[in-house]
Amino acid sequence: MSPRGRRPGGEDTRAAIIGAARSEFAQRGYDGTSLRGVAREAGVDPKLVHHYFDGKTELFAEVMAFPANPAVLVEQIAAAPRAQLGETLARAFLTAWDSPEGRERFAAMFAAAAAHEEHARMVREFVGREVLHRVVETMQPRDGTAPQSGESLELRVALGAAQLVGMGMLRYVVKVPAVADATVEEVVAILGPTLQHHLVPPSG
Structure with missing residues (x-):
């Protein structure tokens, strides 16, 4: 399977990050989830996660x-x-x-x-x-x-x-x-x- 390309910024990207975070939190719990892992699951640059969310706390609150x-x-x-x-x-x-x-x-x-x-x-x-x-x-x-x-x-x-x-x-x-x-x-x-x-x- 070919690796997924990284998404550009936009509302679709934000939605993809939230969806990936929901999956990561469910599978790994809060402690085991990292922003880098969420970015990897969403197929985006880790900087984009930080662009939309000020840390894991804010991302979890959104999810x-x-x-x-x-x-x-x-x-x-x-x-x-x-x-x-x-x-x-x-x-x-x-x-x-x-x-x-x-x-x-x-x-x-x-x-x-x-x-x-x-x-x-x-x-x-x-x-x-x-x-x-x-x-x-x-x-x-x-x-x-x-x-x-x-x-x-x-x-x-x-x-x-x-x-x-x-x-x-x-x-x-x-x-x-x-x-x-x-x-x-x-x-x-x-x-x-x-x-x-x-x-x-x-x-x-």
Whole structure:
């Protein structure tokens, strides 16, 4: 079989990159997928992948139809004072998913993760690598005091994520009226302190 020629730029090229990325993520998971591998699968120069997408995080967000760039949300969370981390995280989550389109995408993403192991693997690896790990890094003290145990922090962040995902399931998938009909600020006011308790130790 003769090698495929590389595509020129254009909307067809962007679509080909997304299609190739979807295949690569499904076969190799998030951790095992590289932008160079996506370019090879799409038959394009690797520079074109970087032209259309600012890294693997943004490409994954496009494939999964995230309503916002997760990297930008994590930067917002990282910039928050430690005393407001729980509130900031809750508000960022709700801001990303609370539009009608975002609600539909959330429901579709978790339905697919529940039905297909390869999809669940992609989400699991992405959340672990690009969200939880980065939030853990932001929680380490910056005042010269000893860092907290990585395992303890990862557990705290994972439990915080469980709170968010559980709320999202009740708000967007199961649609329990009390949760689905509450305003963003009502949810933030109640959920924020719970997340703060998970994420920041009392002595932090």
